[in-house]
Amino acid sequence: MPPSYFLQMPLHLITLVLVELDCIQSLGSAILSHSSVYAAFKEYPKTVIYRILLKQIPRELRSYAIIAHNTSWGGHRSPHELRRYIRHALRCTRGLSTDEADLCLWRSLERLHFSPAVASSLSKTHMLVEHFTQRYLADTLPIAARDLFRGWEKSPTNARRPSDDEVYRVRRALYRFQIYCNLVCIEHKDKQYRNLVRPFFIRWSPWVNEQLACIHDYLEGVLSQAFDEVAAHDILWGASSVDWVSRGRNNTYKQAYLLYGLPFLYKIDHAKDYDERLGLLDSHGPVCIIQGLAADLKSIAIPPHGPMWILELEQWRTEDFVVLAREEGDGPDGLQSGPFNTWWYAHMDVIALHSVLLPENWRLRRCGYVMWDAPSSVEETEDDEISFFERRLRRIQRTGRRGLSEPEGAREEMERSWAERTGVLRRGGHGYWAHGDLSKVV
Template sequence: MLSAMRSRQKLCHLRSASPVENLPRVPPIYGLPTEIVAHILGCLDSRSLLSTILAHPLFHATFQTFQQHVLKEILLRLVPPQLLPLAFATYEAESIDYSDWNSIRRLLDRVHVRQDQAVSSPSPALGLPPLPLTHRMVAAIERIHRMIEYFTHDLTQRAIPRFNYIFETTRPATISPSEELRILRAFYRFQLYCNIFGRKAIESAGQANLTAPRTKDEVWASVTLSSKSPEDMLRELETFFWPWPRWANEQLACVFEYLEAVISVFFDDVAAHDVEWGWRKVDWVEPNIATPHRRFLLFNGLGLPYRLRHSDEFEIWKSLLDSADVGGTGTGKECIVTMASSLTESVAGRNSLIRLGLYNINYPRGLEGQASWKGIDDAETLPAQLWKVANGPYGSVLDRTNLLVRDAGYVFWDGYVGEAAEVMERVENCSWTFNGRLFPHEIPKLRQVMRRSWEKRSKIWLEGGRGYWVDDPVRIPSPKDSVGLTITDG
């Protein structure tokens, strides 16, 4: 018995002496070729990359050796090659001297030159800038692109059902690569505009002290200081808007009004219920007063609506809006410096071209612009043809009669929706149905409700009250509420 036990113990001992234990104790990862490690790093996002290279000496050493390759791979996986010039211009614009028109013009000219190369070349890397890439640069571009992807998905989900209803079609919920490019490009152009002209407008508003005027004369002086000179407006149009096709600017208008609708959900809620905003008499009903202020908030770029969308607390909404509100939302002043005015002038300034184009058999070829993307902006595409039908009679891309078709993102989609006369009839049928916020017959009643709430909240404020006011049960209709509204012909 004892002999058998000793035998088993000996066998166990022999089994434990496996050949593996005789190998050197070196982690297997050190055996990987550095090219494979660099490829692995290039498959990460910027946040994961930073934590990975700090987690192991091999990753850190490989990144130091192949830094440009790794960062280039991350960008090329994230951003479509055609959009890389816009993505880098948006990043550069965050720190550009917006008072130097030569710098602005050079930046925007580089976008158009690199854009032509990126669109026409099979090599994705041609869209990359000649300057060395840094982790900070890639992280900043990635942050903007993630926001743009989020809003692209949300806009698509909202717009396609409306497009199907208006044009009596059944286009799929998924979007094609060309449709996605148009939407992504419009959001990038919006952010680029905010990084240049938006920062300038915000700084001008702060310098003009718009938030605390004392007399009526000071109010008008502040507005004058914050408005654009004719020379600045012309430069802005020449460098930013006119190089693009008119329907590409209409795509920008679609994005602009979509983002205004996103902000309005939170703006209207705070304006209708916050005690301090009631004391300040912040208007959320009268379009001629309230709309310019909400639009001024958009100068802060995509970050503000994105943070609002990802916050669930009323106090956070108010804090975000207050911090962005250098234009003085609650003072009853007109803030006339908005992207809307520039978008309007981008067409109105060339109204003669539109009118001549109506009688030109090649119309809208004459309005394609030097920044047109082949296959995306051609005059034969559905966006160009629908733009012609919807905007031919008007001098503004933001004409209110076309609000519903912009809500449907009508200049983003491919396909066929009918003959011109039939399409015109459908556009006209929905032109006066709904102005995007309130039905006209609701405004007088809601204005009375708003003024009564101002009186009540002002009294609460003067007595030391703060926070959310729940006395008013009326829920003010907003773009969020109107998503499910039935669109009727009228």
């Protein structure tokens, strides 16, 4: 259809085209393209915004999308309002019918006055979640196939198509990461926002919190590709003794940068060169904090303590595990799920209090071990498959323990570079430093 014919159509017919757009950002471009398109949007703004978001955001994630907006700095909610809101909103929507889930989205948008800015925020956040979901699956499924699960490596692509539940777990963990960043972001001057973190964590079972730990480790790796290069070569960063060797909660610099959330990590992930990466990092720091996601996962991701929490998990009775399940938020990850069984095998000889972000399980988290469906349970899987899986899991844990220590000489080399760059700075030098090569120093 020639463009002129399209623009001469009645406004309600143009609206039918607008609601098929894939995101709110595309809508913005469309309504700026011609006055007729803008007029059609103004005639039915609620319908257009609602239908686009309805298509873009899966129904089981819509509550998380709304929470992500309402916890953002732009949400302008008081700590008391957020506490009450999170308590009521964090319920799993996977059990809702399509009509019920659609109605929940409509009511949420009504409370937010169907603001185009809010719709854009919801759409943009989901685009970021989707970007990192696809990146995570592409990077992690082949590792899981190779290292953890028998049979997956037989695929010609060394991976298989992830199930709907597996994709949901990754998306949910990414939304939870962003919500956490919103709650404790550096812009929040009121420390009461941090008090919301504990109730935020304990609404999920330990193995679902371990999924968030997997995402933490993965995103730390995304950040490290840029951070390590800048920290190892920039003269000012070296003179400031910025550490790039330490990992997890031991590196408070990286923990701070992670708090800037998915929008910042997306920019870092797409930075084209060293100068662009340096500019992005410098525009946000360098900063240093006391506590970030890694420390919070270790200290508050477990429900309130009781006598059982000081026992190893293999000493728990079957009925004891019921206290771990969380009706709000666990979704497909109940006591019969693959994530629960995989988590249990990995921690059966571990005190329950230490069953999230265990340092020696870093290689298991690199596999995304609690994200996947298989093996689902002992009853549904042949004994030889379970024993094979346990052997692989234990082997990965053993190599993970050996890999906990820093690479030999890495810290000494880092400290020597700090000293050299401090000397260069004192002589008035700035810019890019490399050992034995000062050609880029200005």
